[in-house]
Amino acid sequence: MYIQTTGLKSNTVASPERGSSIGALGQPVSPNNAFSQCSDTQKKAIQAAFVTAFRSVNHAASILGSVYGRPDRMTQTTRDLLNRHFHTTNRGDVLQIFRNMFRIGQALQTGLDFKCMGYCGSNRWCGYAWATQWFGGRGSIQLCFDNRLNQCSFIRLSPQSQAATIIHETAHRHVGIHDKAYVWENSTNSSRDYGKLTSKQAVDNADSYAWFCVDLSAGP
Numbered sequence: 001m002y003i004q005t006t007g008l009k010s011n012t013v014a015s016p017e018r019g020s021s022i023g024a025l026g027q028p029v030s031p032n033n034a035f036s037q038c039s040d041t042q043k044k045a046i047q048a049a050f051v052t053a054f055r056s057v058n059h060a061a062s063i064l065g066s067v068y069g070r071p072d073r074m075t076q077t078t079r080d081l082l083n084r085h086f087h088t089t090n091r092g093d094v095l096q097i098f099r100n101m102f103r104i105g106q107a108l109q110t111g112l113d114f115k116c117m118g119y120c121g122s123n124r125w126c127g128y129a130w131a132t133q134w135f136g137g138r139g140s141i142q143l144c145f146d147n148r149l150n151q152c153s154f155i156r157l158s159p160q161s162q163a164a165t166i167i168h169e170t171a172h173r174h175v176g177i178h179d180k181a182y183v184w185e186n187s188t189n190s191s192r193d194y195g196k197l198t199s200k201q202a203v204d205n206a207d208s209y210a211w212f213c214v215d216l217s218a219g220p
Helices: 040-069 076-085 091-110 159-177 199-203 205-215
Strands: 033-036 113-119 125-128 140-144
Touching: 033 040, 040 076, 040 113, 040 205, 076 140, 076 205, 091 159, 091 199, 091 205, 125 159, 125 205, 140 159, 159 205
Parallel strands: 033 113, 113 140
Antiparallel strands: 125 140
């Protein structure tokens, strides 16, 4: 599940390392997504965010592969983002993060099954997907388009948050990664604290993958 808070902004950091701007596994971005209960406007918004998410994941996987192969060439920007989102630069942890990122990229390359929701209850969630991997996982990725006051509408999110939502829910649905804490959570607003996750918890945290990708792909 992805929950949005009012005024959430990512502390984006530009990375000088080179990465591909094409789709995962070296393929052009040509998603074969499926949609249920989505209007044309909603489909258009999801497709645009999907392309951004796809490129961000591909770029992150490229950087992580390079970092694992040549850790001595890791830039300070990548080191800072790994420490911020995963709380580790350990080579073994980087390999696990890379493997999970690669699987997220594979799922995006294959295409996702989206379901648009007009009423999303009272929990202010922006996206939802089952994290179970029994029998290959189940269900669609649900995105909220709830126009009620203080509820989340995917179409009103920033482009960065839209991409992060798709990456986050893909990590749940297709890799089985869980929610340990959201990027905005800390000791002043929640019982969970993103900045105090252990590296083991962060490697199994969907928002860590989502915002690592988004921050790594941010421009100057």
